[in-house]
Amino acid sequence: MPNHPPQNLIIATTGASGAIFLRHFLLAVERDERVQNVNFIASDSALRVMAEELNLKGRSEPLRHLLGAPASSKFQIQSNADIGANVASGSYPADAMVVIPCSVGTLARIANGVAAQLIERAADVSLKEKRPLVLCVRETPLNKIHIRNMYRAADAGATMFPLIPAFYYRPASLDEMAREFAYRVLAHLGLPQPDAFRWKS
Ligand SMILES: Cc1cc2nc3c(=O)[nH]c(=O)nc-3n(C[C@H](O)[C@H](O)[C@H](O)COP(=O)(O)O)c2cc1C
Numbered sequence: 001m002p003n004h005p006p007q008n009l010i011i012a013t014t015g016a017s018g019a020i021f022l023r024h025f026l027l028a029v030e031r032d033e034r035v036q037n038v039n040f041i042a043s044d045s046a047l048r049v050m051a052e053e054l055n056l057k058g059r060s061e062p063l064r065h066l067l068g069a070p071a072s073s074k075f076q077i078q079s080n081a082d083i084g085a086n087v088a089s090g091s092y093p094a095d096a097m098v099v100i101p102c103s104v105g106t107l108a109r110i111a112n113g114v115a116a117q118l119i120e121r122a123a124d125v126s127l128k129e130k131r132p133l134v135l136c137v138r139e140t141p142l143n144k145i146h147i148r149n150m151y152r153a154a155d156a157g158a159t160m161f162p163l164i165p166a167f168y169y170r171p172a173s174l175d176e177m178a179r180e181f182a183y184r185v186l187a188h189l190g191l192p193q194p195d196a197f198r199w200k201s
């Protein structure tokens with residue numbers, strides 16, 4: 001993990017269930033003044049799942065829909081088809097990348113070095129540059145291919161951070177559950193949130 005709070009994030013989202021987790025992750029990043037740049041990439045399937053889960057209308061302005069307001073200037077949207085975008089190169093100084101939620105299809109491509117679209121290319125770059133890469137994989141049940149691919153990606157340096165929320169703080173709502181999960185990912189990246197639940201036994 002970087003030894004300073006990461007300022008320049010890549011946030012990618014793919015066609016796995018769990019758009020509410022993405023929403024709370026983006027809301028927390030938008031609020032966090034330590035984060036100065038965000039390159040946001042959505043796969044086509046992510047937009048499809050968002051339409052189902054968050055009633056996203058059309059394919060334009062997913063960030064505005066997710067945040068409930070226009071995104072600040074720190075957000076830059078990249079097309080998943082643009083393999084010439086900034087984050088496709090190791091020379092671009094990204095501090096960390098998070099894929100939330102991460103489909104098992106995207107996991108498979110990352111784990112096997114298939115870098116045809118920008119999300120997988122940026123993940124490939126993160127691994128080769130030894131930068132933090134967090135994969136919030138969501139699928140159930142898992143077959144052996146998924147488990148092998150998780151092992152392969154973890155072995156190459158990625159953090160497997162499956163979309164498995166905690167229950168010991170007794171979340172009162174889905175929003176609270178998703179927010180606390182987002183806070184755990186951010187804390188893992190070196191961006192602890194002041195209002196996160198902390199276990200006191
Ligand atoms: C409503 C809906 C829910 C889905 N949920 C999951 C899921 O939880 N995990 C998963 O790996 N794929 C899920 N899929 C399938 C992926 O979207 C599909 O495999 C897609 O090709 C992934 O593409 P991507 O990795 O480029 O985003 C879901 C699809 C839909 C339409």
